[in-house]
Amino acid sequence: MTQRVRVAVIGVGRLGRRHAEVIAYQTPQAELVAIADASAEAARTAADALRVERWTTDPAEIMADPNIDAVVIASSTATHAALIIAAAKAGKDIFCEKPIALDLATTDEAIDAVAAAGVRLQVGFQRRFDVPYVKAKSMIDSGVMGSIEFIRDAMRDPVPASREYLATCGGIFRDLTIHNFDNVRWLMGQDVDEVFTMGSALVDPMFAELNDVDTSVVSVRFANGSLASIESGRRAGFGYDVRTEVFGSEGALMIGYTRETAVLHYTKEGVTSDHVQWFLDRFADAYTAELVAFVQSIVDDTPTSVGSEAGRAALAMAYAAERSLQEHRPVKLAEFNRGGTA
């Protein structure tokens, strides 16, 4: 038997626990060797369930252990950048949930630390590992779609998160739409020139109180003149919405699930299916696949496919979308270049 990649998971909340299970049971080339969480109870419970002997409340222990090869960071967003910097200094490969940080300056610091240390960084844009999106990207890259002229990307969460969460999450664009910012850049394979945002607080007056919006559409112009439209919602009246349409000169792709279970129910009132209502259901396989790919990149000694540049670019789009909303004008991405005027 060959040596497996030794991985520690930091933060075992909803998504971190999922990541830990994947490392423990679904990535044969890795082993889960330690769990860290600010809550001792959470850390111990997860360690017991996953048959891991070692747990801690102090991530510094993880960083100090030379027998740990890589870390999966799924703690609260505010801790991401410091943990990335610490792990980079300790020479560990890093998988980090999005976003790297809520602000560009801190993001740039973390990115610089990763570059200086020469470690791997993968950002948790799981959509890049989702089979339907991977297939679409592959068809686009193959040329079969011709030149891509327009992308429509829609995402609506089931219900608003708690006010506590929403007050500190950085707003709809850094928290939710950031997935779509990455998605349209990746699918189009183009840099973004400009965005314009329309947004309203329609779902809950809380969003207006937080100086945020809950319903928005961001128009995007890419460097080559192609366009995208990104719809975001803090609440889908029907449960959950993740769909993307790609329009090329030779055809179009419609990405997304209609049915969750392959059963159609016919009654006199109509034909009904259920549909996917929860991101952990929708992206279950993608959350596994992104960690399998991360481990594989370590085993193969190759770069990760979605790293620092992608993480920064998506956040810069969020900045631009916010400024457009605040200043009621189209905003160039160049305003947020490193060393730029932002």
Add this chain to the structure above:
Amino acid sequence: MTQRVRVAVIGVGRLGRRHAEVIAYQTPQAELVAIADASAEAARTAADALRVERWTTDPAEIMADPNIDAVVIASSTATHAALIIAAAKAGKDIFCEKPIALDLATTDEAIDAVAAAGVRLQVGFQRRFDVPYVKAKSMIDSGVMGSIEFIRDAMRDPVPASREYLATCGGIFRDLTIHNFDNVRWLMGQDVDEVFTMGSALVDPMFAELNDVDTSVVSVRFANGSLASIESGRRAGFGYDVRTEVFGSEGALMIGYTRETAVLHYTKEGVTSDHVQWFLDRFADAYTAELVAFVQSIVDDTPTSVGSEAGRAALAMAYAAERSLQEHRPVKLAEFNRGGTA
């Protein structure tokens, strides 16, 4: 302006009235010149609505009028054969609702009269003019499906007709499944060798009292060994069912509508569409197209595409299916050849 085909419609019940409207408004090459119905009230009402001056309760008047070129027979089934024979003797082209008659002997008499007179006969198997079925038949004939090995044909009516109707309709196979008998023969392009029937009275005990069944499956073997399965129901729990699947060596076709209106309704409970629940909705265009084709065959002086042979063959299959059910054995179609042992 060229001369239009002068058509009389005999019987303006539900379907006959529909036929009369089609002749009046949707077949520019024909004109509706007379209406006959056993009920003077029904005849006059239809004539008024369709702006036809002439109506009668006596079909003999229609037959006697040399200025009438063709008749559409949509009166009760028991009258079909006599009207066909009278029209044939009068030299008129004939469109007749299915079936020609409820028994083979009478059917043969009518067919012989048509042949002797050299007039056209078209039987109202409207499915042959339905766009989805026409497209499927065309794909089969083109060879793109390879050799056809199996057909599954399903038909379930919304609710049982009245006891009065059911007692005189000839039973499920002559009344309802006869559409499917014609359909599978047409699509397969093969003569039928043998059938076997399983049937039950599950929907309503009335069917058992009438010595009939309401739920059945007829297995069909064609001359070349290919197979079909025909499912019939006197009541679809969900409203109405008309679907056909064709399995070839190179692919398969699934024919039938899921949605009626092109609207999907998403709620937290699922995704719902309506669906087609009524034969006049499902086959609206086909009921028009079959009369347009009938008129066109007169204008072009060509044979009709679905005539005596098709009408007799479908009825013979109904006879065979009944005998199989009664005698609990597979039954050869050869038992019902003309001059045969039936």
Add this chain to the structure above:
Amino acid sequence: MTQRVRVAVIGVGRLGRRHAEVIAYQTPQAELVAIADASAEAARTAADALRVERWTTDPAEIMADPNIDAVVIASSTATHAALIIAAAKAGKDIFCEKPIALDLATTDEAIDAVAAAGVRLQVGFQRRFDVPYVKAKSMIDSGVMGSIEFIRDAMRDPVPASREYLATCGGIFRDLTIHNFDNVRWLMGQDVDEVFTMGSALVDPMFAELNDVDTSVVSVRFANGSLASIESGRRAGFGYDVRTEVFGSEGALMIGYTRETAVLHYTKEGVTSDHVQWFLDRFADAYTAELVAFVQSIVDDTPTSVGSEAGRAALAMAYAAERSLQEHRPVKLAEFNRGGTA
């Protein structure tokens, strides 16, 4: 028999001929009494085919005839306003293809003439009579969707029209997107506050030469803060695109056809259906229904459901969308009020 509404059709090009056939064969309460077209050949051919005795190249003859109750105007756009004004002065009810005119001033003149004469005007926004859209509107109005927060409306034509047509059609927003401007206003049931446009010439350099765009997205804010996004394309890589999504607090509606023919073709390469690729196929029933409704409004002496106000409002949105594109800023609809600063 009651008296039928006597209708003349002016302009029997592609759509006008379709309208004439509908009046001749599918609106039993109306009769087609005259045809006018600038081309004598076109007028005579149509009159022959539809068995109408009277045709002319001079619409003034139509206007002068007191026995004509109503006109259907389907001549070239440049002639619409003058014909509306003439018909109004002659006291005839008017059905006119969209748009009323290419500019707001002329539109206002025509509207004023209609109002002064007290005749009916119906504008040819056929989508308002399309069964799926009618059903969606009815569900929205019933309250079952909750409050509507967002509408996504997509329309992409099969291929660009000729350069001659495009040079005089008024640009993408007055020519094509005007259908969507009317559509989102109607579905949302709200006045429009502001629009922002992004557009590019990606399909054909001809559009840039004409100072037009071929691919665009218009963001719309309504008076109550709700939003819409309208995607337009002069060429759908896959043929034709007409789809609308309505997001409410209680659910969503997805409007549009996937399949044209109810046949799914399964092969080893996948599952395929055809899809609707032509507006006369997609809206065949709607083009009939809008004229049936127009005739019915005359018979019933009721207003038309889509008249002057709708025609002007959609054109004002087109103006605003153009100005947004030209001036690279969000534009208020108030800039185009009558007596406004536009």
Add this chain to the structure above:
Amino acid sequence: MTQRVRVAVIGVGRLGRRHAEVIAYQTPQAELVAIADASAEAARTAADALRVERWTTDPAEIMADPNIDAVVIASSTATHAALIIAAAKAGKDIFCEKPIALDLATTDEAIDAVAAAGVRLQVGFQRRFDVPYVKAKSMIDSGVMGSIEFIRDAMRDPVPASREYLATCGGIFRDLTIHNFDNVRWLMGQDVDEVFTMGSALVDPMFAELNDVDTSVVSVRFANGSLASIESGRRAGFGYDVRTEVFGSEGALMIGYTRETAVLHYTKEGVTSDHVQWFLDRFADAYTAELVAFVQSIVDDTPTSVGSEAGRAALAMAYAAERSLQEHRPVKLAEFNRGGTA
């Protein structure tokens, strides 16, 4: 940490290897402790890959080890019964791929051994653990479908297996249709009264040479008069077919996948999706779930949900279907009762 169920897998061919992976990585309550295979190479390779120290070519070693709690039997069909009997005598719980044996007498021996030893037996009818089928069964049992009157069950394999396999597999009914025999019994919740079979060799003349058929339809009558129709094919022209329709007095269910990947590809030629073409893709989750359930039944000390009775009943239906084909008559299941006349 609690003690995990110690499982050995016997036979690591295509499906056995899959089972071993599931035990190793996806059933946290079990651990994979040994692998047996007639081929030392196969056993060692699997053991290495799955990090299991112990492997053997002799199943008797497995049976003799008191530290092994349960066995998963996925070796060739001819070995199933003897291994079941040995495992039962050794007091081990047993998961065995279908069928228990190719003949009823041997099946009865194995069943008796299991009963005498009081161990668990679960037969590998994985469809019972497939989410769409589980949902359908649950809806049926809830009463929402009303009384079930008809089931249509279709299964068509991608391509015929090798002649060697086909010559020893027991024929289409024991090898392939046995899944559907179990499926319709389970969904209907009724004993079978009678079957009738039509079958042909259409796909490959090899089947006729083997005195087998490759295309068949089996009509089924249940004890309560309800019906089923089972279509089987040794080759789906389009790849793979697993679909079931359930017709109840209150509605119907259509079970099965159309798309594999949630991407629709629109071109001028139509709308295309891929579809599932391989049983290990279609039933991936079910193959996991059935072993998770088996392990859970051991942990919870409960019976398995699909055991001896189901295994025997499905095989008896296969016997009846074969006899019907050979003797060209409907055949009662009672002919194959234990102690019966078969």
